[in-house]
Amino acid sequence: MTAPGHFVELRNVTKRFGDNVVLKNVDLAVDEHQVICLIGASGSGKSTLLRCINLLEKVEEGTIVVDGQAITNGKVDVNALRRKIGIVFQAYNLFPHMTVMENVTLAPRKVRDLSKAEADAQARELLRRIDLLDKADEYPDRLSGGQQQRVAIARALAMNPTLMLLDEVTSALDPQLVSEVLNLIRELAEFGMTMIIATHEMSFAREVADKVGFLDAGVILEEGPPEQIFSAPREERTREFLARIIAAGRL
């Protein structure tokens, strides 16, 4: 039953909140250096799926394997798992009482036990990469949404994750700020970062994804290469969803 080689694998995962079934028998396989984009309407279960992979949500049914290790049997070291997985949220969730530098260095210092000098050096390198080194000593509320989201990505990268989960990271941004964040993600993809991305940016998904999954009411209804999903969707629901998106001018 085990298919070795997949870096992340979800098998038959079902997640309920009370009587509400949010994910239904979800299967998904992600290989190393692959970029998977999850598309679908709000409430289709994209965020929940991502949150299950780093155990921010508990999975009662089904199996999730990350890097050869089943994480859903209750025996896994949650903190060790999360060190390997970076997640970035729609609402950035930077720590408002800390400067940009402190946001980026907190986990490396406390979790990876880096010295302040090591963590600072690494953070400066990351901030330079996202072009925000000059904001190192600012507090998040002095930054634009796009800048905050880039810092949030840098904060996750500071843990040297082997997998990044991006949860609609551009949905809270003004349109003119979206591209700076997408450019950064594009760069990560080129760098070979394994990523699972929940997004409403269809043209972006089409461009960076190795595989696109369409979620509808907690089910991965259709999955395939971006050209196929966007140009020749097999499922009626996928066609409807894409038609609505096109009508809204997002593709």
Added chain:
Amino acid sequence: MHRVLEAFFSPHAFRQSLPDVWAGFQINIKLMVVAEILVLVIALGIAIVRGLPGRPAGPLRVLAVVYTDFFRGTPLIIVAFMIGLGVPGLRIHPISYQSNFVYGVTALTLVYTAYVTEVYRAGIESVHGSQRSAARSLGLTYGQAMRYVVLPQAVRRVVPPLLNDFVGLQKDTAIIGTIGVIEAQQQAQNFSSSFFNFTGYLVAAVFFIFMTIPLARFTDHLVAGRERRERALAV
């Protein structure tokens, strides 16, 4: 009219009672400072215990709830009598052989810790869950997320209500006079029974007011500053 002035506002009695009441008021300040430090530390601990997740922490949580319910509901003067008059009667070493000052601090701490625990708890709950998620998803443990992310934000938010309780505690140190700590209110009472003049109470009141007004203004200042910042953020 003359009798009122003479009984409460006699300049002569004011001067006469001032040194003793001032000596007593220094005890009030000591009571306040020691109790407040203990309250701030212990209440934070209890607030954290109340928020602990999981079944194993259940009994601790219940204990914390029982404690806060009991001492928040009991008038300070009753706690003061139970501690200051009751405990010495038990004749148990070493707790029955402490000074009245220690009993006073204990009573104040027991009661105010219960209030302040609730203040801290409200602060902790006001920090949005997404902050915790962000911290945990970086690999921080529950304790680390609490220590570095949740508590710093929570405590900052509750400074004004904490200072408000601080004012209450400051005034309630007068109740500790009833268990034989010779503080300002006791000195005023001694003065009034010796000279049949109540001006000593006025002196004590003036001292208390002069202590609380700066604190109250400082609290206003903090609240106003925060409102300014939040408005600036909303724009």
